[in-house]
Every structure is written in structure tokens, then in C-alpha cells.
Amino acid sequence: MASVAIAPLDVPAAGRTATPRTPKRVLPGFNITLGFTLFYLCLIVLIPLSALVLKTFTLTWEQFWAAVASPRVVASYQLTFGAALIAALVNAFFGLLVAWVLVRYQFPGKKVIDALVDLPFALPTAVAGIALTALLAGNGWIGSLLEPYGISLAFNRNGIVIALIFVGIPFVVRTVQPVLEDAEKELEEAATCLGATRWQTFRFVIFPTIAPALLTGFAMAFARGVGEYGSVIFIAGNMPMVSEITPLIIIGKLEQYDYAGATAVATVMLVASFAMLLVINALQSWQRKRGGAQS
Amino acid sequence: MKLKQQVTLALAAIALTASNLVAAQTALLNVSYDVSREFYKDINTAFTASYKKSTGKDIKIDQSHAGSSAQARAVNDGLDADVVTMNTITDVDFLASTGVVAKDWTKKFPSNAAPTSSTMLFLVRNGNPKGIKDWVDLIKPGIQVIVVNPKTGGNGRMAYLAAWGSVRAKGGTDAQAAEFVAKLYKNVPVLAKGGRDATTIFLQRNIGDVLITFESEVISVDREFGAGKVDSIHPSSSILAENPVAVVERTVAKKGTAEQARAYLNFLYTDEAQEIAAQHAIRPSNPAILKKYANTFKPIKLFTAADYFGSFAEAQKVHFNDGGQFDKLYTVK
Numbered sequence: 001m002a003s004v005a006i007a008p009l010d011v012p013a014a015g016r017t018a019t020p021r022t023p024k025r026v027l028p029g030f031n032i033t034l035g036f037t038l039f040y041l042c043l044i045v046l047i048p049l050s051a052l053v054l055k056t057f058t059l060t061w062e063q064f065w066a067a068v069a070s071p072r073v074v075a076s077y078q079l080t081f082g083a084a085l086i087a088a089l090v091n092a093f094f095g096l097l098v099a100w101v102l103v104r105y106q107f108p109g110k111k112v113i114d115a116l117v118d119l120p121f122a123l124p125t126a127v128a129g130i131a132l133t134a135l136l137a138g139n140g141w142i143g144s145l146l147e148p149y150g151i152s153l154a155f156n157r158n159g160i161v162i163a164l165i166f167v168g169i170p171f172v173v174r175t176v177q178p179v180l181e182d183a184e185k186e187l188e189e190a191a192t193c194l195g196a197t198r199w200q201t202f203r204f205v206i207f208p209t210i211a212p213a214l215l216t217g218f219a220m221a222f223a224r225g226v227g228e229y230g231s232v233i234f235i236a237g238n239m240p241m242v243s244e245i246t247p248l249i250i251i252g253k254l255e256q257y258d259y260a261g262a263t264a265v266a267t268v269m270l271v272a273s274f275a276m277l278l279v280i281n282a283l284q285s286w287q288r289k290r291g292g293a294q295s
Numbered sequence: 296m297k298l299k300q301q302v303t304l305a306l307a308a309i310a311l312t313a314s315n316l317v318a319a320q321t322a323l324l325n326v327s328y329d330v331s332r333e334f335y336k337d338i339n340t341a342f343t344a345s346y347k348k349s350t351g352k353d354i355k356i357d358q359s360h361a362g363s364s365a366q367a368r369a370v371n372d373g374l375d376a377d378v379v380t381m382n383t384i385t386d387v388d389f390l391a392s393t394g395v396v397a398k399d400w401t402k403k404f405p406s407n408a409a410p411t412s413s414t415m416l417f418l419v420r421n422g423n424p425k426g427i428k429d430w431v432d433l434i435k436p437g438i439q440v441i442v443v444n445p446k447t448g449g450n451g452r453m454a455y456l457a458a459w460g461s462v463r464a465k466g467g468t469d470a471q472a473a474e475f476v477a478k479l480y481k482n483v484p485v486l487a488k489g490g491r492d493a494t495t496i497f498l499q500r501n502i503g504d505v506l507i508t509f510e511s512e513v514i515s516v517d518r519e520f521g522a523g524k525v526d527s528i529h530p531s532s533s534i535l536a537e538n539p540v541a542v543v544e545r546t547v548a549k550k551g552t553a554e555q556a557r558a559y560l561n562f563l564y565t566d567e568a569q570e571i572a573a574q575h576a577i578r579p580s581n582p583a584i585l586k587k588y589a590n591t592f593k594p595i596k597l598f599t600a601a602d603y604f605g606s607f608a609e610a611q612k613v614h615f616n617d618g619g620q621f622d623k624l625y626t627v628k
Contacts, residue, residue, distance in 0.1 A: 137500040155485045237485045240625035252446035
């Protein structure tokens with residue numbers, strides 16, 4: 001009650017003291033904004049990352065190469081990027097379906113389901129890993145049903161992909177959803193009136209609208225999958241050459257106090273991820289331009 | 296307005312009291328390994344009481360626990376620990392190499408600065424259905440062995456070295472030991488990340504016939520999963536895994552807590568602390584107390600790292616660093 005009373009008292013007081021002659025601008029100008037953006041990005045992103053790269057410079061070229069190109073490490077790159085790619089593709093398809101259903105249909109419990117989508121964001125990934133392992137291991141609810149058929153989902157590469165699908169799904173749903181909400185239904189109706197089949201409507205009307213958002217979601221799910229450690233580690237089995245992800249290699253190197261080797265592998269991952277994100281961004285802007293030219 | 300003021304006042308009062316409390320009493324930070332939480336909780340209660348009795352002053356011990364080498368890295372990178380109590384010598388050696396603890400830390404306290412030790416043994420399922428008695432049983436076809444990945448856990452490094460040393464203890468050569476270890480790791484379906492992870496895989500996921508782990512883990516298994524789920528098997532020989540302790544000179548010089556830190560670590564050698572260790576299935580260095588708990592600590596032929604590997608540092612280099620013996624198990628077909 002008391003705090004509510006403060007607000008109306010304080011506001012006019014502040015207005016009187018300021019007495020602006022020019023209309024007050026809430027947002028600062030370009031210079032300040034850009035300065036702040038660069039400063040903030042430096043502080044939060046660039047400085048830590050450059051520290052990482054600088055640490056790898058303590059290695060000679062041969063040492064660097066030995067650290068990042070040994071067979072175990074190369075096997076882990078293939079696994080990490082491959083599993084993240086598969087998981088992101090799966091998420092792109094099913095995430096789109098989920099977003100579609102959530103936007104286009106009304107049904108009881110929709111709010112709850114909508115909230116469920118965000119859970120993988122909020123859950124500590126280690127908890128997710130342990131929960132998935134408990135479900136999928138040979139004696140778990142799902143694992144015990146599949147075991148008689150010789151299907152094993154935990155402690156091998158399958159488990160890694162499943163864990164990455166779990167952590168990646170909100171990225172796709174949450175990027176596609178707002179775009180779908182904004183998409184004008186009238187366009188689809190017009191397409192139908194003009195004689196388009198359902199498939200043609202989707203292919204030529206809906207898909208071009210949501211493609212950039214879908215690509216963004218895909219890219220974010222992929223990037224998340226590449227860096228994921230907590231959930232994968234419990235379900236992977238962690239066998240060298242088979243199911244050892246790159247973040248585990250990095251932890252392994254740190255365990256032997258090989259700081260430089262660990263940062264070298266991390267740098268390789270960083271460069272690879274950055275390159276892929278750049279490509280996806282380029283794809284996206286190309287897509288957007290093409291979409292703009294069409295309409 | 297009134298409510299807001301009251302809240303602010305209350306907060307200020309709490310902050311003041313809290314800071315007064317901190318100022319009035321010395322606090323030590325003990326940075327330790329993952330599974331020693333319960334042990335040091337009991338030790339700290341005993342130590343604060345004994346310290347109050349002998350000096351009349353209050354002291355508070357804060358604990359921090361995580362994987363041993365992760366903790367060593369944290370202390371090296373600036374975590375203000377007064378003392379470190381680890382489960383692998385290489386972790387303290389690393390801190391000595393960076394000058395955070397004294398170079399001659401092993402000489403600062405009795406028994407090579409290791410008040411307690413442990414060893415690796417086997418846990419098998421109740422009744423030992425596969426009849427596992429010794430190391431050679433682990434390489435039989437169809438036996439699944441759960442161990443920790445030596446790359447990510449000290450527990451795994453000890454298990455590997457214990458397996459290697461068991462061949463040497465019988466008079467075998469290094470080549471025979473390498474062959475044995477290679478066969479053993481062929482029987483490993485999952486490499487766990489750390490000690491607790493291995494226990495979970497073995498008991499909750501129900502994978503494997505035998506788990507190689509620290510002797511002290513038996514107690515926590517009985518406590519968490521109920522007694523009688525597993526039997527512990529003492530093989531014919533195993534490795535001596537000393538739990539080294541050291542004063543972090545960098546911190547105590549800054550905080551002026553050298554005396555208290557030393558008193559704390561010396562306390563670990565008293566009969567009282569050694570008894571507490573024995574109750575947690577951690578081997579006391581005092582032989583009389585070790586004997587008293589012979590039921591827990593069945594006689595087992597213990598070899599040290601120096602016997603077959605030169606030292607732990609040497610073993611780390613030859614076996615676990617990149618391109619070492621362990622990597623060859625998986626990369627050379």
C-alpha cells in the first residue's frame with residue numbers, strides 16, 4: 001500500500017525539477033548507443049574470448065597442431081558437430097510443427113504446453129542429462145521397453161543426439177512462433193482462392209515468411225548443441241574415439257593442467273562455430289532479400 | 296514510505312550484524328575433493344571444539360568441495376583457500392609448481408603430509424554372482440567393469456594404476472601389464488566422468504558386474520542405496536592412494552592465518568581425527584587406529600606409485616597425458 005502511494009507523488013516532483021526545453025528523448029543518440037554496444041560486447045564477449053585465444057598463443061605451431069589434430073580430438077569434432085547438426089535438423093522440423101500448433105490452434109491447456117517449451121532453458125542441464133539417462137538406460141522406463149529389440153539409446157551416440165534435441169528445442173519454437181503469429185492469414189486465404197493447393201500455399205506463401213526465423217532457430221539450436229556439456233556427459237558413455245564430445249576433451253586437458261592445450265581445442269571450436277554462424281547469417285539475409293524481391 | 300524505511304533499516308541491521316560476526320571470528324577455508332564432504336563436516340566440528348578448548352578462541356571452517364584437480368585449478372587461479380586437502384598428490388604438486396603452496400610441502404607434516412589414505416577395491420553385486428575375487432577375474436570375457444575415465448577423474452587414474460601395478464606386484468613385466476590393462480578396458484562399457492557418476496551408473500543404471508572405486512566409497516553406497524546391495528571385494532594387491540594436505544602460503548600470508556591453518560592440519564593427525572577418518576572408511580595413518588578398524592580395512596598388499604611408476608607425476612606423464620599409454624588403448628587397434 002505504502003509503496004503504491006509513493007509513485008504518484010514522486011513523478012510530478014521529478015518533472016518539475018527537470019523542466020526540459022527541448023522535448024526529452026528517452027533513447028540516447030547513435031554515438032552513445034554505439035559506444036555502449038561496443039563497450040558492453042567487449043566486456044561480456046570479446047575480452048573473455050580474446051583471453052582464450054591469447055592463451056593458445058603460448059603454444060608453438062607444432063604443439064598447437066598436436067593438441068588440436070590428434071585422432072581422439074578429431075573424432076570428437078566429428079561427433080560434436082555431427083550430433084549437433086542432426087539434433088538441430090530434427091528440432092527444425094519438429095520445432096516448426098510445435099510452433100505451428102501453438103500459434104494456429106486453440107485448445108485447452110495450451111498455455112501450459114506453451115510454458116513447457118521453455119523448460120529446457122530453465123532446467124540445469126546436468127539435471128536434464130541425469131533424467132534422460134534414467135529414462136533411457138537399459139533399466140529405465142523407455143530403455144527397458146526398447147532393450148528387447150536391441151535398441152540402446154543411452155551411453156552411446158544416440159544418447160548424445162537425444163540430449164541435444166532436448167536442450168535445443170526451445171530455440172526453434174521461440175524464434176518461429178512470433179513470426180508465425182505475425183504472418184497474415186489473409187495471404188493464405190488469397191492463395192487458396194487463387195487455386196493453390198495446401199502444399200503450394202505452404203511452399204510459396206508460408207515457408208518464405210518463416211524461413212529466416214527457422215534458420216535463426218536452427219543456428220541457435222546448433223550452436224547450443226556444439227557447446228553443450230552438462231547434459232551430454234551423463235548419457236554419452238564417454239568412450240574415447242566413439243562417444244567423447246569435444247567439451248569433454250577440453251575438460252580432460254584441464255585435468256592434466258594443460259591450460260594451453262584446452263584453450264587450443266576451444267579456439268578451434270570457436271572458429272568453426274563462428275564460421276558456421278556466419279554462413280547461416282549470410283543465408284538468412286539472402287533469404288530475406290529474395291523474399292522481399294518476390295513480394 | 297514508512298514500510299520502505301523499515302525494510303532498509305532492517306537490512307542494514309542484518310548486514311551490520313553479519314559483518315560483525317565475520318570480523319569477530321577467524322574463518323579458514325578448506326578446499327577439498329568431492330567425496331570428503333561428510334568427513335570434513337565431522338572433522339570441523341571436532342576441531343572447532345578442540346581449538347576453543349586449547350586457545351579459548353572461536354574459529355570457523357568453511358568447506359568447498361568439487362573434483363580434486365578442478366579445486367586445485369581454482370586455488371591456483373585465485374580461490375582464497377587457507378588449506379587444501381586433496382586425494383591426489385599431483386594436484387598439490389601442481390600448486391607447488393606454481394608457488395601457491397611450499398615447494399617442500401610433503402615435509403611440512405608427518406607421513407609425507409598425508410594424514411589419511413585410501414586404496415582401490417571392487418564393488419560387486421550382492422552375493423558376487425560372477426565370482427570376482429581378484430584382478431585377473433576382471434578380464435574374463437563377458438565381465439563388464441565400470442571405472443572412471445582417467446582423463447577426467449583422479450579415481451580413474453588410481454584404478455588404472457592399481458590394475459597396472461597388480462600385474463607388476465605378481466612379478467609381471469610392464470609389457471604384460473600393458474596387455475592386461477588393454478584387456479581390462481575392453482570390458483569397460485561406459486567410462487564414468489567422476490567417482491560419484493560411476494557409482495550412479497553401477498547402482499542406479501544397473502550397468503556392469505564390478506565397479507572399481509575408492510575404499511571409502513563403500514560407506515556412501517551403503518548410506519545412499521541401503522546396506523546389502525553390494526559386496527566389497529579386496530583384491531590381492533592394490534595401490535596406496537595418499538590424501539595429501541598443504542597450507543596455501545599465498546592466502547595465509549595475506550590473511551595472517553598461518554598459525555590457525557597449521558593447527559587445523561595438525562589436528563588431522565590427532566587420535567580423535569584419525570578415528571573420525573576410520574569411521575568414514577578413510578585409512579588413518581596412525582597404525583594403531585588402522586589396526587583397531589581391521590574389520591573395515593582388511594589387510595591388502597599395498598604398493599605405492601614409487602614402486603612401479605617412479606612417482607605419480609611420472610605416471611601422469613607416461614600414462615595419462617595426451618598420446619600416453621591410456622590414449623594408445625583406444626587409438627591403436
